Amino acid sequence: MKLYSLSVLYKGSTKANLLKAAYDLSSFSFFQRSSVQEFMTFTSALIVERSALGSRASIKEQEYLCHVYVRNDNLGGVVIADSEYPSRVCFTLLDKVLDEFSRQVNSIDWPSGSPATIQYTALDSHLARYQNPREADAMTKVQAELDETKIILHNTMESLLERGEKLDDLVQKSEHLGNQSKAFYKTARKQNSCCEIM
Amino acid sequence: MAESEEEVDVLVQRVVKDINNAFKRNPNIDEIGLIPCPEVRYNRSPIVLVENKLGVESWCVKFLLPYVHNKLLLYKQRKQWLDREALVDITCTLLLLNPDFTTAWNVRKELLQCGVLNPEKDLYLVKLALSKHPKSPETWIHRRWVLQWLQKECSPSEQELKDHAEPREDAARRQCERLQRALQEEMRVCADAAGRYPSNYNAWSHRIWVLQNMAKGNLKVLHDELSSTRLWVSMHVSDHSGFHYRQHLLKALARELSQVGETELHPTKQPNGESTAGASDDNHHNDVIPQLFHEEMELCTDLIESYPGHETLWCHRRHVFYLWHQWRREHLQGAGSQSPPLTHTDVLLSEEPCDDSSTSQTMDVDCVLDGSKHGSYTQDTKRLKRGPLLPHPALPSEHTFVSKILTGCRSTEQNRFAIAYRKWLDSVIGQ
Numbered sequence: 098m099k100l101y102s103l104s105v106l107y108k109g110s111t112k113a114n115l116l117k118a119a120y121d122l123s124s125f126s127f128f129q130r131s132s133v134q135e136f137m138t139f140t141s142a143l144i145v146e147r148s149a150l151g152s153r154a155s156i157k158e159q160e161y162l163c164h165v166y167v168r169n170d171n172l173g174g175v176v177i178a179d180s181e182y183p184s185r186v187c188f189t190l191l192d193k194v195l196d197e198f199s200r201q202v203n204s205i206d207w208p209s210g211s212p213a214t215i216q217y218t219a220l221d222s223h224l225a226r227y228q229n230p231r232e233a234d235a236m237t238k239v240q241a242e243l244d245e246t247k248i249i250l251h252n253t254m255e256s257l258l259e260r261g262e263k264l265d266d267l268v269q270k271s272e273h274l275g276n277q278s279k280a281f282y283k284t285a286r287k288q289n290s291c292c293e294i295m
Numbered sequence: 296m297a298e299s300e301e302e303v304d305v306l307v308q309r310v311v312k313d314i315n316n317a318f319k320r321n322p323n324i325d326e327i328g329l330i331p332c333p334e335v336r337y338n339r340s341p342i343v344l345v346e347n348k349l350g351v352e353s354w355c356v357k358f359l360l361p362y363v364h365n366k367l368l369l370y371k372q373r374k375q376w377l378d379r380e381a382l383v384d385i386t387c388t389l390l391l392l393n394p395d396f397t398t399a400w401n402v403r404k405e406l407l408q409c410g411v412l413n414p415e416k417d418l419y420l421v422k423l424a425l426s427k428h429p430k431s432p433e434t435w436i437h438r439r440w441v442l443q444w445l446q447k448e449c450s451p452s453e454q455e456l457k458d459h460a461e462p463r464e465d466a467a468r469r470q471c472e473r474l475q476r477a478l479q480e481e482m483r484v485c486a487d488a489a490g491r492y493p494s495n496y497n498a499w500s501h502r503i504w505v506l507q508n509m510a511k512g513n514l515k516v517l518h519d520e521l522s523s524t525r526l527w528v529s530m531h532v533s534d535h536s537g538f539h540y541r542q543h544l545l546k547a548l549a550r551e552l553s554q555v556g557e558t559e560l561h562p563t564k565q566p567n568g569e570s571t572a573g574a575s576d577d578n579h580h581n582d583v584i585p586q587l588f589h590e591e592m593e594l595c596t597d598l599i600e601s602y603p604g605h606e607t608l609w610c611h612r613r614h615v616f617y618l619w620h621q622w623r624r625e626h627l628q629g630a631g632s633q634s635p636p637l638t639h640t641d642v643l644l645s646e647e648p649c650d651d652s653s654t655s656q657t658m659d660v661d662c663v664l665d666g667s668k669h670g671s672y673t674q675d676t677k678r679l680k681r682g683p684l685l686p687h688p689a690l691p692s693e694h695t696f697v698s699k700i701l702t703g704c705r706s707t708e709q710n711r712f713a714i715a716y717r718k719w720l721d722s723v724i725g726q
Contacts, residue, residue, distance in 0.1 A: 127345070128328040128343075129328065160493075181532050277332060278331075280332070
């Protein structure tokens, strides 16, 4: 039951802008971590770009679940978790984080902000605390608050894309991904990761 | 890009040496991994050492692996000689890249047997290989072989942790401490591997093997394992293998404690290593087992309610309830005075605390119970006076549980699992 990343982004007119992110990659093998982190950034930005204002969604991709909330004021948050982590708690976390962020960081700074310029430091501690969903939040309270029928469910990342758009192309063009990550993506796609030697 | 054979040879020699040097430079390497790096770079070493992590750049693998593999095969076929040091280095390199290569592990077994290789080194190599391939069956098999070999070599007589009948020499105590450390290490290796891959059957099977062959049914170890895995399974609610391990622990504990009970009935030799069993109360072991099952069912309930829609938890519930059901059946048919008054306690469902006035009602809610009414009155009152009775899992309480889940349920999977569980209760338990 793990949370891997927690990101705050600004949904611009054409693309999403990463404002701040926290990652817990301890469960990945050491040499994969930088690539994994880049992919999580890439994924989070793509999800926010393709999500409507005022929407919540959960997107399943392989063994990960990405939960997104994009507010009407263009502020968005993405949590990338595993499939065991209860999604309700993720949405509580997103509500909380975006609320806090919007109070601490002036909205003027959102459209052009970046992790280097944005003054918001609570993300790492939120991510750490929420690793144990029960310690972080009273589950019963959560269950009462959220209306699950309004959360859109996607079975793959592909369903977020436009007709004819391919994920492979987006990966190749992405500025979030370094060459090593792009190469990694290519080989990973070809293999069954269960029997991985290369 | 055509590589000449000499170029490949030079590259391979260099890589094998670099890996060897890395271990010499840093004896604390705790993880190996492949670095995705598609560009071939002959001039630079593909071996990277960062903190305690050893990385191999992926471009060299396609040269390295077939070459080293081939070399070892030629040696085994007696077509090419390799000296011992070369064998150690080559097998190490091979196994870090592809640990499912049985021949390489077997070469190391031979080296171990003729004293060239230190068994601790192999345990370390296994641990490293598992950091990259946490499921690899050949790796786990080799680890067990080494552990067994160590057991044979290091203990002249059979070491029974239970058997503390009279004070032993320091040597025996040191033996015991070493075993304790070995046990802890094995549990750590298993836990690490279990964390790296979901439902890691091989890791958990190894853990069971350790219980059976190294701990040999020691009650304290079983209890400790039950408590130490509790948090783990709570954070891995769809890990079937983790829950299966707990089922195994319960079964083993029930079996061991029942045997202790029988020894107390027919005392031949007092086993006094069993601090958990407590010899004072003749019914005590009969309390411990129900309590264990009760706690496990409680844990299961808690997780099912907190994390709806995980089939593993429902499967676990079935297993635990079934084990409980079996145990209760066996112990009812045993000597009358020893059997707990189950009809009575079954009536006391989780909602109601123990109540003196209900002793007269012996509702046969469970069809399987028959002879429990005999002589159970005195036992009942004795039990009531001792303190609050634990509500034991029973068919009615299980049905109540299912109903409760179904009424509050908002998850379709949870709904489905609850209904399936009820069906199972009726068809398997209720008969």
